[in-house]
Amino acid sequence: MGFFDKIKAGLKKTRDSITGQINSMLHAFTKIDEELFEELEELLVMADVGMNTATEICDTLRARVKERGITDPNEIMTLLQEVVTEMVSGDNELHLDTQPSVILVIGVNGVGKTTTIGKLASRLKKEGKSVILGAADTFRAAAIEQLEVWAERADVPIIKHAEGADPAAVVYDTISAAKARHADVVICDTAGRLHNKKNLMDELSKISRIIDKGLPGCSKEVLLVLDATTGQNAVNQAREFKEAAGLTGIVLTKLDGTAKGGVVLAIHRDLGLPVKFIGVGEQVDDLQPFDAEGFARALFERRPEA
Numbered sequence: 001m002g003f004f005d006k007i008k009a010g011l012k013k014t015r016d017s018i019t020g021q022i023n024s025m026l027h028a029f030t031k032i033d034e035e036l037f038e039e040l041e042e043l044l045v046m047a048d049v050g051m052n053t054a055t056e057i058c059d060t061l062r063a064r065v066k067e068r069g070i071t072d073p074n075e076i077m078t079l080l081q082e083v084v085t086e087m088v089s090g091d092n093e094l095h096l097d098t099q100p101s102v103i104l105v106i107g108v109n110g111v112g113k114t115t116t117i118g119k120l121a122s123r124l125k126k127e128g129k130s131v132i133l134g135a136a137d138t139f140r141a142a143a144i145e146q147l148e149v150w151a152e153r154a155d156v157p158i159i160k161h162a163e164g165a166d167p168a169a170v171v172y173d174t175i176s177a178a179k180a181r182h183a184d185v186v187i188c189d190t191a192g193r194l195h196n197k198k199n200l201m202d203e204l205s206k207i208s209r210i211i212d213k214g215l216p217g218c219s220k221e222v223l224l225v226l227d228a229t230t231g232q233n234a235v236n237q238a239r240e241f242k243e244a245a246g247l248t249g250i251v252l253t254k255l256d257g258t259a260k261g262g263v264v265l266a267i268h269r270d271l272g273l274p275v276k277f278i279g280v281g282e283q284v285d286d287l288q289p290f291d292a293e294g295f296a297r298a299l300f301e302r303r304p305e306a
Contacts, residue, residue, distance in 0.1 A: 019300055021046075022077065029073040032065055036073060047299075048231040049262035053269045057083055077300055084296040088264055092249075092274045092290045096129075096185055098218045100178040102211055103187045104204075106245055107225030108237065109140060112253035112279060116225050117187055118150025119287035120251075120277070124185055125154060132181065134174030134188035135160040136167040136207070147189050153284060157181075167191060168206040175214040201244045208246075223276060225251045228263055235266045242271055251287075253279035261299045 022043050029036045037058045044054035060083050061076065070079070094103070103120070107113035121131045133151050135158060137143040144160050151158035159174040171188050178186045191203050211220060224241050226234040234252075241247060250273050252264060264275050275290045 022080075022300070026073045026076055032071060032073050032076070036076070037062060040076070044262065047262035048266065050232060050235065050266035050270065053087075053262075053265045056269065057087070057265075080300045081296045084265065084300060085293045088268045088275070088290075088295065089292040090268070090274050092276055092292070094221055094249075094276060096124075096219050096221070098215070100132075100175075100183050100186050100215065101219035101221075102175075102215065103185065103221045103223060104190045104207065104245075105187060105223050105225060105251075106190050106204075106241060106247075107251075111225045111227040113137075113225045114143065114146045114150060114189060115282075116251050116253060116277070116279060116287060117147065117189055118154050119279070119284055121150070121156045121187055122154040122284045123287060124187075125156060129184040130181070131156045131185045131187060132174060132178050132183045133158040134170050134186060136170040136174070137189040137191060138163055138165045138167050138170060139191075143189065167203055168210050171207050172210050172214065175211065179214075204245050221248045221276075222246055223249050223251050224273075225253060226263075226267075228252045228255050228261065231263055232266065234263050235270060238267050238271055238273060242273065247273055249274050249276035251275075251277045251279065255280050261295075264295065 022040065025039050025043065026036070040061075041054045041058045044057060045051055049057070057080070061079055064070070064079060064083070096103075105113055105117050107116075117133065121133060124131050131154070133147060133156055135144045135147045138161060141163075144163060148158055148160070157177070159170060159177050161170050161173070167190060174186055174188060177183070188207075190207060191200055211218065222245055224238060224245070224247050226237060228234065238247070238250060250267055252275055255261060255278055267273055268275065278288050278290055278295070280286050280288055
């Protein structure tokens with residue numbers, strides 16, 4: 001099953017509620033006017049796009065409708081896909097150009113951080129890369145044990161210390177093991193606490209210094225895992241972590257349930273952060289590289305009038 005099909009299936013509940021409402025609204029209009037754009041903007045906000053992003057989308061639609069002389073309301077959905085594709089397009093690739101390269105993964109409890117690491121490790125291994133995991137989230141209860149389970153599933157080695165150990169020490173040992181074993185990629189499960197931003201920044205700064213000293217000039221990705229079902233709260237988390245952690249991208253999970261999906265647009269527009277992967281299920285292969293066009297098609301698929 002390809003990206004479009006997985007996202008389409010994952011967003012089915014949302015499409016029934018949000019896309020269905022937009023289609024119904026468009027069918028109710030016989031002309032394109034300001035009332036149509038106002039209703040569309042309200043529906044986009046309901047889809048977790050955010051007020052500013054919804055306004056920008058509608059402003060762009062107004063301009064293109066005028067430029068192209070579009071008069072049929074039913075053409076708005078196709079135009080909406082076009083605008084959204086452009087909005088979320090960009091550098092969505094992982095940059096792993098050195099041996100080893102490092103991926104730091106951050107996320108609060110319950111977002112699917114450990115699961116994402118396991119799926120990412122499995123994906124990279126299938127691509128022919130050797131991967132080693134570092135259990136550097138040493139303060140969350142059961143984090144190490146959960147990562148061990150995923151390391152076994154992905155059939156990759158894991159470096160761990162005791163619960164409560166210094167996370168930077170775990171990263172140091174993981175890097176040392178990666179160099180000794182000539183691993184291609186190091187993936188470290190790192191801090192996910194927001195209650196004290198200074199401590200978080202200090203911890204991540206220490207980890208960065210360890211990486212820079214042990215692997216000078218290495219490729220490094222800092223990925224934040226967010227739960228798509230939390231809507232605008234996910235945007236707020238991303239804003240806090242971006243300030244504290246120097247993020248390079250987002251992994252958006254739980255798009256297989258009630259998530260509305262529009263949070264992708266809000267994160268991309270408001271924070272300038274690319275979504276690198278999307279989680280659309282519980283299976284090991286349900287972590288999909290983000291594809292802007294496929295996502296826009298799945299989120300705003302035009303439907304014929306019933």
